Amino acid sequence: MLAPQFQRNDVEIAETEIQYQGFFRMVRHRLRHKLFNGGWSNWMLREVFERGDAVAAILYDPAQDLVGFVEQFRVGALAVPYGPWCLEVVAGMTERGETPAQVIAREIQEEAGLQARQLVPICDYLSSPGGSDERLYLYCALCDLTGAGGVFGLAEENEDIRLHVAPAQAVFANLYDGRFNNAATLLCLQWLQIHRPELRGGSDL
Numbered sequence: 001m002l003a004p005q006f007q008r009n010d011v012e013i014a015e016t017e018i019q020y021q022g023f024f025r026m027v028r029h030r031l032r033h034k035l036f037n038g039g040w041s042n043w044m045l046r047e048v049f050e051r052g053d054a055v056a057a058i059l060y061d062p063a064q065d066l067v068g069f070v071e072q073f074r075v076g077a078l079a080v081p082y083g084p085w086c087l088e089v090v091a092g093m094t095e096r097g098e099t100p101a102q103v104i105a106r107e108i109q110e111e112a113g114l115q116a117r118q119l120v121p122i123c124d125y126l127s128s129p130g131g132s133d134e135r136l137y138l139y140c141a142l143c144d145l146t147g148a149g150g151v152f153g154l155a156e157e158n159e160d161i162r163l164h165v166a167p168a169q170a171v172f173a174n175l176y177d178g179r180f181n182n183a184a185t186l187l188c189l190q191w192l193q194i195h196r197p198e199l200r201g202g203s204d205l
Contacts, residue, residue, distance in 0.1 A: 010034040014043065025050040051134040054127075055103040056091035057119065058188035059112060060168075061145035062199045067171045067192070068145050069185065070111050071162045072153070082179050087164070089185045090141070100124075100137040108141055111152050112163045116141035120205050122191045127183065138188055142199070168196060 011033045020026040027048050032041045059068030069087055077083030092107035094100065101119055108114050122138040145165050153159025172193050180186055195205060 005036065006034050012040075019047065047131065049132040049134075051093075051132055053094040053100070053135050053137065054091055055094060055100045055107070055137045055139070056089040056184045056188065057104045057108065057116070057139040057141040058089045058185070058192055059108070059114065059116075059141050059143050059145065059165075060192055060196075060199065061143055062196075062202075064145060065168045065196075065200065066145045066165050067168050067189075068112060068114075068143065068148060068163060068165045069171075070152075071164060072160060077181070080181065082181060086182060087179055087185065088182060089138075089188050091136075091184065100139075104137075104139055104141065108143075110154055111159070111161045112148070113150065113152050114141075114143050114145075114148060116143050118142040120199075122188060125187075136184055138184060138191075140188065140192055140195075140199070168192070 011031055013029050013031045015030040017028045018025060019028050027050060029046050029048065030043060031046060032043050035041055060066070061068070070090055071085055071087050074084050074086045077086050090104070090107050090111045092103050092110075094103050104119065105116065108116055118141075120140040120142065122140060124135060124137045126132075127134045127136055148165050149163050151160065151162050153161035171189065175186070175189055175193070180189060192199075198205060
């Protein structure tokens with residue numbers, strides 16, 4: 001049931017055009033694909049926002065039971081409650097030749113001024129496959145959060161990022177009040193809520 005019936009070679013792309021090229025890229029495909037009941041779909045036009053791979057991590061100090069997360073301005077959240085300054089996991093885009101672990105190690109340093117002593121993989125997923133190719137790799141980064149906090153980010157990238165640290169229980173008590181309003185952060189925190197006892201006990205995951 002979980003194995004896909006179709007794969008990439010069950011899609012025909014007749015034409016691809018770049019619609020926009022800036023910080024990101026938008027392309028339009030003229031394509032068709034096989035149908036579950038047999039045969040092929042009609043030819044259709046579909047746009048894809050090409051954003052590439054990203055990596056994100058929730059910061060956790062198991063010795064002190066503290067959670068670290070960042071706050072920064074997000075233009076896509078201008079019209080939503082609690083926007084446009086979002087509470088998020090540390091995250092960054094993958095550059096050519098980098099592994100997800102290398103990306104998140106760099107981002108933890110840039111956005112939080114910290115180094116993780118261990119990266120625990122959580123999962124990877126497509127953020128919005130109906131219109132974007134973005135794939136996110138999620139981690140739990142085990143860190144010493146003693147005295148952590150402050151403002152970080154790269155000025156040349158117009159980053160203004162504040163690191164917050166809070167007791168895990170307080171974070172989980174407010175998990176669904178709307179302040180953590182993005183999927184990567186909610187997924188990381190839900191995973192941490194489940195595996196927190198093992199991490200605090202020193203178990204391998």
